Amino acid sequence: MGHYFTPNIAAELGLGYFATNGSGSGTFDGVTSAATGDVYAIPLTLALKAIYPIDKWEIYAIGGAGAYFCNAKVSYSGGSPSNSNTVFEGFLGGVVDYNIDRNWFLGVEGTYLWAKPQFTIADVSGDVAIDGWTVTGTLGFRF
Numbered sequence: 742m743g744h745y746f747t748p749n750i751a752a753e754l755g756l757g758y759f760a761t762n763g764s765g766s767g768t769f770d771g772v773t774s775a776a777t778g779d780v781y782a783i784p785l786t787l788a789l790k791a792i793y794p795i796d797k798w799e800i801y802a803i804g805g806a807g808a809y810f811c812n813a814k815v816s817y818s819g820g821s822p823s824n825s826n827t828v829f830e831g832f833l834g835g836v837v838d839y840n841i842d843r844n845w846f847l848g849v850e851g852t853y854l855w856a857k858p859q860f861t862i863a864d865v866s867g868d869v870a871i872d873g874w875t876v877t878g879t880l881g882f883r884f
Contacts, residue, residue: 848879
């Protein structure tokens with residue numbers, strides 16, 4: 742959801758979801774076991790956009806921050822403990838939109854997120870790097 746303050750400045754409130762997983766082995770309660778790990782995040786973000794309109798195109802830089810509600814779970818032969826954490830992190834990126842008409846647009850957005858929530862699972866603490874690039878395709882409607 743967004744709002745244009747001027748043709749060159751806008752703000753956007755976002756809500757999303759992303760996840761990742763992996764496998765390996767670890768020592769849990771003194772026993773080495775194969776394990777799988779799952780991490781997901783639900784971001785609630787606020788971004789500012791600096792927009793450069795060219796005919797039907799809009800090219801803009803985006804920067805913002807948000808609360809990332811994260812959960813990590815490790816599954817191994819002795820159980821499936823999990824832990825939650827909320828981190829407040831920032832992101833930067835760029836966007837290109839093509840305005841099909843006054844209300845509809847197509848776009849692509851690339852942003853880089855800095856986020857490393859810390860979890861404690863089975864008495865082991867560590868940072869989980871969920872930072873990196875996100876590329877999003879958009880079919881949008883303005884009203």
